[in-house]
Amino acid sequence: MDEQAALEQQKQNCIFCKIIKGDVPAKKVYEDDLMLAVLDINPATKGHILVMPKEHHPILPLIPFEHMQHLFKKTHGIIKAMKQALLCKGVSVFIANGAAAGQQSPHFLFHLIPREENDMFSAFDLPVTGSKEENDKAAAAIKERINGMMRAYFSQTGQQGLLHQEEATSPPRGTAAQPSSPPQHTTEEHLDNLIKTINEHDDLKQAIIERPAEVKEAVRTSEKWRKLFASVDIDKLSQNLKAMVAAQRKKQGADLDKIGEVL
Ligand SMILES: [Zn+2]
Structure with a gap:
């Protein structure tokens, strides 16, 4: 199977493409021509949102520049809205690009996770490796x-x-x-x-x-x-x-x- 056919097959099976098409229900919090933001069905904290481009792109570098720009412009507003609506102290923006980085979905997306001081997460506690x-x-x-x-x-x-x-x-x-x-x-x-x-x-x-x-x-x-x-x-x-x-x-x-x- 060539790369294009493999991508088509991936799209056919993609749960997020189904959500975007409306074939699978989701709690939408924002939608426009290029993007969709929905509540995560397995929220890390209350109000955990997934932001995704409507076009199926497996990883970030394949997303057209203007779509990426649009995603982050709108995310700016979504985060403001989250802070006002949820009265949370902060929002973690989490992006995993590639399986090795923890990406689980075949459709690129990122997480907006409302945060409180002393909540269940520590700040990203990364080990120091490499000289x-x-x-x-x-x-x-x-x-x-x-x-x-x-x-x-x-x-x-x-x-x-x-x-x-x-x-x-x-x-x-x-x-x-x-x-x-x-x-x-x-x-x-x-x-x-x-x-x-x-x-x-x-x-x-x-x-x-x-x-x-x-x-x-x-x-x-x-x-x-x-x-x-x-x-x-x-x-x-x-x-x-x-x-x-x-x-x-x-x-x-x-x-x-x-x-x-x-x-
Ligand atoms: Zn998809």
């Missing part, structure tokens, strides 16, 4: 990926955010423009710069898609190109760009702003 060195390595690896993700987000929402803006360098040898010397960058800036350069130069984009071997050779032989493509898997980038261009051809007027997602 500082390992933690630093993890932070560096996450940071390396995050700029591309953020750029994709801001390009979708039309916001600039706090991303670093700078002049693009030129495209690779064999394309219309000639490379200039890019300034020294951090890893994040490299990625940002590369995304911008690819977006601005169709000939470079074509070269990556159609002639990845030539691009790799340029990267191998030119320090400037090595710097521009630092730590990027060009074969993978080529395949992903190709798929993205094909998908976007179907969508008239689309651009390649989402390129950050493939890096």
Whole structure:
């Protein structure tokens, strides 16, 4: 069974999709086109609410940005309402993303749990594991990926955010423009710069898609190109760009702003 068929089957059996469709009863506290909030039938405390997108998404990163934004905007109001209605002292927002994190439902959702001082829960009492060195390595690896993700987000929402803006360098040898010397960058800036350069130069984009071997050779032989493509898997980038261009051809007027997602 392919991935899409497996997802369809998961949707068919999903209790939360059934609740959303109205096939299974639930105490709804808030509903709109994109989301539903219901009381948990096994409440941890009185007024325990589950918030979910109406579309079936197994995990958080698969939820479209605008839906995620909507969920949290509305959650802001739901929490205020909970505090006023229940006179609770606080609300825990609990998200388990992935089975290893404790996610039990195949439909992504999160919990809003009313809290009192000295209630049955302690504050999250997490053990301290991992060395500082390992933690630093993890932070560096996450940071390396995050700029591309953020750029994709801001390009979708039309916001600039706090991303670093700078002049693009030129495209690779064999394309219309000639490379200039890019300034020294951090890893994040490299990625940002590369995304911008690819977006601005169709000939470079074509070269990556159609002639990845030539691009790799340029990267191998030119320090400037090595710097521009630092730590990027060009074969993978080529395949992903190709798929993205094909998908976007179907969508008239689309651009390649989402390129950050493939890096
Ligand atoms: Zn579902």
